Amino acid sequence: xxxxxxxxxxxxxxxxxDMPLLWVIRDLVGLTGTKFGCGMAQCxxxxxxxxxxxxxxxxxxxxxxxxxxxxxxxxxxxxxxxTVQTVWADLDVPQCGYCQSGQIMSATDLLTNNPxxxxxxxxxxxxxxxxxxxxxxxxxxxxxxxxxxxEA
Amino acid sequence: xxxxxxxxxxxPTVQAQASRRQFLLGVFAAGTGIAVGYRILAASPAxxxxxxxxxxxxxxxxxxxxxxxxxxxxxxxSQFEMGQGSYNGLATLVADELDADWSAIDVRGVAxxxxxYGNVAFGGAIQGTGGSTSMVTSWERYRKxxxxxxxxxxxxxxxxxxxxxxxxxxxxxxLAHPSGKTGGFGAFAAKAAxxxxxxxxxLKQPGDWKLIGNAKLKRFDSxxxxxxxxxYTIDIKLPGMLTAxxxxxxxxxxxxxxxxxxxxxxxxxxxxxxxxxxxxxxVGEHMWAAMKGRDAVTVVWDETAAEKRSSQELxxxxxxxxxxxxxxxxxxxxxxxxxxxxxxxxxxASYEFPYLAHAAMEPLNAVARRNEDGTLEIWGGHQFPDVYxxxxxxxxxxxxxxxxxxxxxxxxxxxxxxxxxxxxxxxxVYIAKAIGYRAPVKVQWTREDDMRAGRYRPAYVHxxxxxxxxxxxxxxxxxxVVGQSxxxxxxxxxxxxxxxxxxxVEGANNLPYVIPNQIVGLTxxxxxVPVLWWRSVGSTHTAFAAETFIDEVAEAAGRDPIEYxxxxxEPQSRHATVLKxxxxxxxxxxxxxKGRFRGVSVAESFGSVVAQIAEVSTDGKGGVKVExxxxxxxxxxxVNPDQVRAQVEGxxxxxxxxxxxxxxxxxxGKVDQSNFDAYTPLxxxxxxxxxxxxxxxxxxxxxxxEPGVPPVGPAVANAVYKALGKRIRVMPFxxxxxx
Numbered sequence: 001x002x003x004x005x006x007x008x009x010x011x012x013x014x015x016x017x018d019m020p021l022l023w024v025i026r027d028l029v030g031l032t033g034t035k036f037g038c039g040m041a042q043c044x045x046x047x048x049x050x051x052x053x054x055x056x057x058x059x060x061x062x063x064x065x066x067x068x069x070x071x072x073x074x075x076x077x078x079x080x081x082x083t084v085q086t087v088w089a090d091l092d093v094p095q096c097g098y099c100q101s102g103q104i105m106s107a108t109d110l111l112t113n114n115p116x117x118x119x120x121x122x123x124x125x126x127x128x129x130x131x132x133x134x135x136x137x138x139x140x141x142x143x144x145x146x147x148x149x150x151e152a
Numbered sequence: 153x154x155x156x157x158x159x160x161x162x163x164p165t166v167q168a169q170a171s172r173r174q175f176l177l178g179v180f181a182a183g184t185g186i187a188v189g190y191r192i193l194a195a196s197p198a199x200x201x202x203x204x205x206x207x208x209x210x211x212x213x214x215x216x217x218x219x220x221x222x223x224x225x226x227x228x229x230s231q232f233e234m235g236q237g238s239y240n241g242l243a244t245l246v247a248d249e250l251d252a253d254w255s256a257i258d259v260r261g262v263a264x265x266x267x268x269y270g271n272v273a274f275g276g277a278i279q280g281t282g283g284s285t286s287m288v289t290s291w292e293r294y295r296k297x298x299x300x301x302x303x304x305x306x307x308x309x310x311x312x313x314x315x316x317x318x319x320x321x322x323x324x325x326x327l328a329h330p331s332g333k334t335g336g337f338g339a340f341a342a343k344a345a346x347x348x349x350x351x352x353x354x355l356k357q358p359g360d361w362k363l364i365g366n367a368k369l370k371r372f373d374s375x376x377x378x379x380x381x382x383x384y385t386i387d388i389k390l391p392g393m394l395t396a397x398x399x400x401x402x403x404x405x406x407x408x409x410x411x412x413x414x415x416x417x418x419x420x421x422x423x424x425x426x427x428x429x430x431x432x433x434x435v436g437e438h439m440w441a442a443m444k445g446r447d448a449v450t451v452v453w454d455e456t457a458a459e460k461r462s463s464q465e466l467x468x469x470x471x472x473x474x475x476x477x478x479x480x481x482x483x484x485x486x487x488x489x490x491x492x493x494x495x496x497x498x499x500x501a502s503y504e505f506p507y508l509a510h511a512a513m514e515p516l517n518a519v520a521r522r523n524e525d526g527t528l529e530i531w532g533g534h535q536f537p538d539v540y541x542x543x544x545x546x547x548x549x550x551x552x553x554x555x556x557x558x559x560x561x562x563x564x565x566x567x568x569x570x571x572x573x574x575x576x577x578x579x580x581v582y583i584a585k586a587i588g589y590r591a592p593v594k595v596q597w598t599r600e601d602d603m604r605a606g607r608y609r610p611a612y613v614h615x616x617x618x619x620x621x622x623x624x625x626x627x628x629x630x631x632x633v634v635g636q637s638x639x640x641x642x643x644x645x646x647x648x649x650x651x652x653x654x655x656x657v658e659g660a661n662n663l664p665y666v667i668p669n670q671i672v673g674l675t676x677x678x679x680x681v682p683v684l685w686w687r688s689v690g691s692t693h694t695a696f697a698a699e700t701f702i703d704e705v706a707e708a709a710g711r712d713p714i715e716y717x718x719x720x721x722e723p724q725s726r727h728a729t730v731l732k733x734x735x736x737x738x739x740x741x742x743x744x745x746k747g748r749f750r751g752v753s754v755a756e757s758f759g760s761v762v763a764q765i766a767e768v769s770t771d772g773k774g775g776v777k778v779e780x781x782x783x784x785x786x787x788x789x790x791v792n793p794d795q796v797r798a799q800v801e802g803x804x805x806x807x808x809x810x811x812x813x814x815x816x817x818x819x820x821g822k823v824d825q826s827n828f829d830a831y832t833p834l835x836x837x838x839x840x841x842x843x844x845x846x847x848x849x850x851x852x853x854x855x856x857x858e859p860g861v862p863p864v865g866p867a868v869a870n871a872v873y874k875a876l877g878k879r880i881r882v883m884p885f886x887x888x889x890x891x
Contacts, residue, residue, distance in 0.1 A: 016420065019440050020440065023438060023439050023440040026439070027395070027438035027439055027440065028438065030389065032380075032383070032386070032387035032389075033379070033380020033381065034380070035384075035386070035513070035514070035563070036386060036439075036515070036596075037513050037514075037515075037599065038599040038827050038828050039598055039599055039600075039827075040599075040827055040828075040829070042599075042827055042828035042829055043513065043599075043828050045513060072380070073379065073380030074379075074380055084378075085375075085378045085379055086378075088374065088377075088378035089370070089374040089375040089378050090370070092370055092371045092374050092794060092795070092798060093374070093378070094235075094371075094373075094374055094377035094378065095235035095236065095237065095798060095802055096234055096235025096512075096513065096514075096561070096562065096563045096564045097235065097373070097374075097376075097377030097378075097382050097563070098235075098384060098512075098513040098514045098562075098563025098564065099513050099563070100377050100378060101380045104378060122836070123836050123837035124837070126836045127835045127836055127837045129836070130513065130828060130833060130835060131513070131805075131836075132511060132512055132513045132563075132564045132566070132806070132833055133235050133513075133564060133802045133805075133806070134801070134802045134803075134804070134805020134806050134808075134809065134833075134834055134839065135798070135801075135802060135805075136805055136834070136835075136836040136839035137801045137805070137839060137841070137842050138798070138801070139836060140836070140839070
């Protein structure tokens with residue numbers, strides 16, 4: 001049994017050390033906002049925060065997490081995250097929406113560390129998050145809009 | 153400046169509507185198990201149980217909507233939602249006629265009532281989502297459903313208040329009478345649902361629309377997609393559910409000889425390893441257990457009948473065939489030989505298009521459960537529900553009415569979930585059957601399965617030839633398309649007429665330009681690689697070949713690319729109108745900053761016409777970047793203008809990714825790519841700035857999910873030619889730019 005702290009709650013899970021955090025979160029804990037897209041850290045759909053820093057949960061093994069705290073889209077909190085989520089709905093960024101939990105995780109991390117990102121900053125920070133609907137145009141606009149609202 | 157009323161019938165994909173309808177009806181009549189108009193378990197649980205609904209509802213007004221006791225309106229969508237916004241569009245139609253409160257609207261996918269949900273654009277005898285037809289089939293149907301529900305709500309309130317119905321108004325989900333009486337939908341829903349809906353309803357005049365055409369209307373489902381609560385097929389979790397992964401044949405057409413699952417069965421969490429007609433399924437308590445178990449299975453395949461050719465071999469065969477006479481003719485006007493003989497100048501070019509994967513973000517999946525009463529339930533992306541219902545019923549040995557489909561939203565599709573053989577859906581049923589229906593089972597493909605197990609945009613070669621007279625006028629045109637048929641030998645085989653699969657030549661055999669002598673030929677190849685429609689289907693390749701070649705012709709004639717196109721178009725035509733709009737918005741006649749170059753294209757698909765002007769920059773080292781794309785769109789009346797923009801923005805990114813760097817290749821029959829490291833859709837750093845300009849139109853809505861895709865490739869290629877002097881004729885671009 002492994003003990004994990006996810007979104008502030010402790011979970012005891014029956015997982016072997018090599019089980020990816022993604023499947024622990026989805027199949028053992030039952031939180032489905034974190035998505036499976038590629039299984040090899042190529043698409044970013046499974047992005048979660050580990051002690052506040054974004055990681056690809058499909059390539060993060062549960063045995064390596066130790067006492068680090070996991071935050072998924074369901075537990076995302078704070079002014080930056082909430083602003084990003086509000087802007088995402090206001091600008092109708094999502095189409096199918098499947099990759100958007102991961103996009104929002106990465107966007108929140110970007111704005112937390114860089115309150116006024118340029119287009120190039122956005123491209124660099126978000127390039128690991130694939131969106132097959134190609135909502136990139138609005139993701140860029142959404143990050144700029146969130147930055148503006150956070151500054152105000 | 154509104155172009156002449158568009159006609160659905162001119163669309164290549166719908167042109168053979170009658171034959172498709174006849175064909176489908178023929179199939180039904182032949183007793184394959186699908187009955188026209190057969191009604192399975194009703195859509196809403198309250199109705200399905202057959203018990204009278206209590207005050208809480210949902211109260212069913214028609215096959216198209218229910219209203220709860222708390223006033224919530226649920227639109228029952230015949231159209232499957234994969235991100236394209238059809239749910240939002242249908243909800244807009246209903247809510248506007250109903251004068252509903254937009255914040256109290258939800259949408260649920262439904263299936264199993266072809267009489268109510270059959271796609272009008274497909275002839276009505278089959279429910280399905282595709283060909284960008286959701287608004288075409290729903291435009292009348294869902295507005296009428298909203299208006300009919302409104303009428304009975306008013307009647308219920310009138311009877312309760314003892315006032316004439318004509319004195320009742322509805323605004324934002326609230327019924328009101330001048331006497332001061334008011335009430336929400338919920339207060340009258342139960343009573344209203346019991347009143348027969350009028351057969352004939354009066355629809356609003358366009359001037360009275362509040363939601364249709366409202367550019368400020370937001371999607372009803374964005375918030376749930378931003379907080380992770382939207383539910384997709386992958387998120388289904390039923391009590392006791394098991395998860396399965398598949399081992400598919402390594403080559404298309406290979407058959408299972410034997411397998412050893414002893415080691416797999418010893419993996420913790422593995423419950424069973426079973427054989428199905430589509431491969432071996434490893435069934436586990438959860439996904440990771442199934443995946444680990446899969447690694448431990450050893451399989452021997454019989455590859456005797458498998459497709460073993462490489463994509464290089466296929467391409468070389470296609471190029472050879474392209475130089476020969478076509479085996480079928482899709483269009484012939486005038487005297488082509490005489491046209492070429494009289495031409496002052498003749499140019500030729502050949503184009504190569506690879507296989508492409510849909511690679512939707514949610515890898516394919518489905519969930520099946522057999523219930524104690526013998527019924528079967530399937531959760532999935534049911535893009536062709538009637539087909540899946542029938543196939544599933546045959547596997548289980550029950551009648552189709554005992555199969556209930558739960559239509560899930562999916563993380564993309566781009567055509568991939570509209571399959572003839574029900575692939576992943578029937579896999580779920582086969583696995584459930586193989587484990588004796590002892591538990592519900594979800595089959596979940598990994599990315600590798602999704603990329604390697606097939607169904608691709610077919611590979612094609614185009615051979616084009618054009619002749620111009622001494623004044624530069626285009627007098628002769630010949631196109632030869634070589635590649636696999638999507639519809640032949642499927643349930644749509646009846647659509648293939650005189651050897652021409654319309655999806656192979658759409659966009660090539662309906663060029664808008666006045667060309668007196670032209671021939672469009674087709675050679676259909678027989679290859680064992682499974683193919684399918686891929687967002688914008690034939691126009692993914694035909695528009696590229698035609699619109700880059702027209703650019704070459706314009707250059708040969710010494711003319712401006714837009715002016716030359718306009719010279720071959722009716723001045724009031726939709727094509728001319730969007731071209732002029734795009735040119736104006738992109739500043740076509742204005743000089744560009746140093747290092748920037750422009751290209752143009754225009755393409756019609758699914759009843760809509762889109763012109764795009766791309767601007768590229770160069771890094772001075774042979775590299776190019778697409779900086780900006782200006783699109784002008786005529787898709788008839790726009791129900792959700794902001795969603796039209798979103799579809800064109802996304803379509804541009806989707807199409808751009810494909811031409812810049814996507815390809816599926818085969819080595820000795822085996823697919824080389826397996827994940828996003830080698831198959832590379834567009835990422836944000838390559839996404840241009842996009843501007844979408846929508847032509848004001850009062851014509852009925854036409855497609856928008858796909859038409860943004862075709863023009864981007866040729867517009868960019870034409871700009872790249874200006875930038876680098878290289879004509880790109882082999883996809884993806886990396887093959888030419890890195891050469």
